[in-house]
Every structure is written in C-alpha cells, then in structure tokens.
Amino acid sequence: MLIGEYTHNLDAKKRLAIPAKLRKELGERAILTRGLDSCLFLYPMAEWEKVTAKLGELPVGQADTRGLIRLMLAGAVEVEFDALGRILVPDYLKAFGALGTRVVIAGVYNRLEIWDEKRWTAYKAGVERNTDLIAEKLGELGLY
Amino acid sequence: MLIGEYTHNLDAKKRLAIPAKLRKELGERAILTRGLDSCLFLYPMAEWEKVTAKLGELPVGQADTRGLIRLMLAGAVEVEFDALGRILVPDYLKAFGALGTRVVIAGVYNRLEIWDEKRWTAYKAGVERNTDLIAEKLGELGLY
DNA sequence: TTATGTAGTGGGTAATTGTGGATAAATATG
C-alpha cells in the first residue's frame, strides 16, 4: 500500500527524486502516465499490468472511457531510477501535469500521484470544503 | 479499547512520545493520518486495514470519492516507535493539526487522537457548553 | 525515607536522503 505526502523539487533537467520510503515499494522501474484531475500516475510494474488488463475490459462504445484509455496508454512511459532514485519526466507529461519546480508526490493505494504543489494545495482545499459530504460518506463507511 | 487523556511534548525534532499504557495496545507501528476537527488520528494496524478495505470498495469514477480517497491515503503515514516509544510527525501533518509544543493524546474507541493542547481545551469547552444538547442525544440512544 | 524501576525529555553523532552542478556520452544540426 502506497501512502504519504512528500514535496520535492523537479529540477532544471526534469529530474524528480522519489521519496526513499516509497521507492522501496517500487522496483527498479515503473510506469509514468497521465492521470485524473491533471496529475500524473506512477505505477509499479505489477500494478500497471493490472491496470492495462482492466482498461481492456472497459466498454469501447463510450466516447469518454475511450478517451481515458487513449490518454493513459498513449501517455505511458517506462521510467528508470537513476543511482540516486530519481526519474526523468518527459516534456509532454510535465506539461500535462502543469508541473513547476515544487512538486507533490502522494501515495494513493496502488500508485503514486505527482502534482504541481499549487494545484495539489488547491485541490485539497476544494475537497476539504466539502467536509460535510465527506463526513457523511465516512459515516456510511462506518469509519468514524 | 483505547481510553485516557495525556499531555506530552512534541519536541524540536517533531518526535512525540506515545503514553506507555496506550502503546501496549498498539503494535510495533501504527498509521498516523488526518482526522476530523483538525486533529490527527493514530490507528493500530488492524483498524487501518479496515479503513483501507472500505476505501477500496469505493467507485473511483466519482470525483468526490476520488477526493476522499486521496485525502485519506495521501494524508496517512506509517510511523514506527523508536526505542523510547516515540513517533515522528511529518511536517504536513504537524501543520494540519496546528500542533505546537504541548500536545494532547486521547484514546477514542479504536484510535488515538492527537490535538494541539489549546485547541483541545477550546474544543472541550465548546462541547461542555452544549451538554444539554448532548444529554438529549444520549437519551435518544438509550444511554441514560 | 531510601532504593528501584519506569516513563518522558532532550541532545549529540552518524548515516541517509535530496539537491544541484560537473563531466562524459550520445544525438542531432549545419
């Protein structure tokens, strides 16, 4: 299970250090691709295979799911970690995620999410504004 | 069942001693995450697994549940106890809980809650002011 | 009261981690 929130720098050479704790759960390499809500997803190999399997099962009829499939598959790159645990973010993905220098790496279940820091902050604030709704959901789940 | 209220210091290195009595009920490690009312939750592993299991059942397609999942998981960290029973509180969680030096650790059912002392005092005062209302609710529940 | 153990606080040191730059290799360009 990948969890946690870390803030790192995407340097001038588009290198991004993956937190050591999380790196341990990923292997030698991983798959970086377009995600939902303008962030990037970084999947461990094993998880990526599950994802592609699921994408194949989705109904091809619906235009929106088809679009999602295209984005995820076409946008995917296999990235390796350099000696210091950094990955290289291609230009088009950097653009897609609107990534600046300060970048947030978040563990979400079976993947990492990579966000521009400002967007992440804004996104969180937006979700937190719906606290009632969330509390309600949590209640339904029996979590509180 | 975790119960009791303790006040400890969060030191300059963001270490927080968990009361020995409570620690016995937690194992080697636990999950620290964002809670409600600006406090932090510390879950025993077994409880946390229940939470993630439920999160896993939620539909990822809906934007609001996606937000909920992100907040819960990205906000969580696995913390270990050092040789003296202390955990390390990450910056973003310290900020979320508005934690100063004096910190209250309270046992609540299946989790610990971590509060900034002032907020805790204020919160308690607020609740005490509504005692009538609470008593009423308790009555509805058949507790008195 | 004194001895003894346990719990919480705080600090010092060493190892790890993240950052940014330097150099070398590869690729493209005129």
Add this chain to the structure above:
DNA sequence: CATATTTATCCACAATTACCCACTACATAA
C-alpha cells in the same frame, strides 16, 4: 565533419533523519 544540443552518469554538498545515550521526574515498594 565539426559543432551544438541534449541526455546520461557521476560527484559533492547540505539538510534531514535515524540511532544512541544521558538526565530528570515520578511512582512504587522495601
């Protein structure tokens, strides 16, 4: 073919974190 530009590998510094130890306070029991 030489030059520029990008890409990869390597290295050095700074900051953070993990680990270890010492001190104090408090409680319990002799």
